[in-house]
Amino acid sequence: MLLQRLDNYSNEALTPEGLCNLIQYEYQRNIQLSCDAIESYLTQHPDIENMNPSVAELLQILFRKLQDELKHVFLKESGIVFPHIKKSYQGTEALQHMPLLDEKVFTAIKNTQTVIIGLMQRIRQVLHHYAVEPGWSADWKECLNEFFELENKVLQWVHVDQNLLYPKVINGHKHHLN
Numbered sequence: 001m002l003l004q005r006l007d008n009y010s011n012e013a014l015t016p017e018g019l020c021n022l023i024q025y026e027y028q029r030n031i032q033l034s035c036d037a038i039e040s041y042l043t044q045h046p047d048i049e050n051m052n053p054s055v056a057e058l059l060q061i062l063f064r065k066l067q068d069e070l071k072h073v074f075l076k077e078s079g080i081v082f083p084h085i086k087k088s089y090q091g092t093e094a095l096q097h098m099p100l101l102d103e104k105v106f107t108a109i110k111n112t113q114t115v116i117i118g119l120m121q122r123i124r125q126v127l128h129h130y131a132v133e134p135g136w137s138a139d140w141k142e143c144l145n146e147f148f149e150l151e152n153k154v155l156q157w158v159h160v161d162q163n164l165l166y167p168k169v170i171n172g173h174k175h176h177l178n
Helices: 002-006 016-044 053-089 103-126 138-177
Strands: none
Touching: 016 053, 016 138, 053 103, 053 138, 103 138
8 A cells, every 4th residue: 555655756755854754644644544443443332342351451452552652653753753854854865964863763763663563463363363253243344454454554654664764864874974
């Protein structure tokens, strides 16, 4: 879905600044929309059909923790990291002037993303790999599908962060220092 769109972006959009915008306005927004849809279902249906109450409670706890982790890392990226990158690169591939954020910031984000992936894996286990039974309600099936979509969106966001944006920024900073 979103990764396919990367093939269509121009080189300008794949600059550090362009990647920041892509992540903030596409990936983070779509992840938040999925979280909102799931939260709406879970709020309206605290007793999930065909699920042991203790397992349903575990799912609620895992999902709330996932939301908190996503919220905090998105705030860190959009409020601190992305503005600094945009100011440092000013729409180009080359670092313009400002020193880059400490590499510990990127390590902290990567560690948080590892926690997020772990939470997604645990949710997948609790939901039996999103397997659907024929007799379940359409709303619950839609919620399970949204969990699956959320997992895919999160993995794509992490991929763009860790394999495109951050290596480009960190390597650009190291090259600028030499």
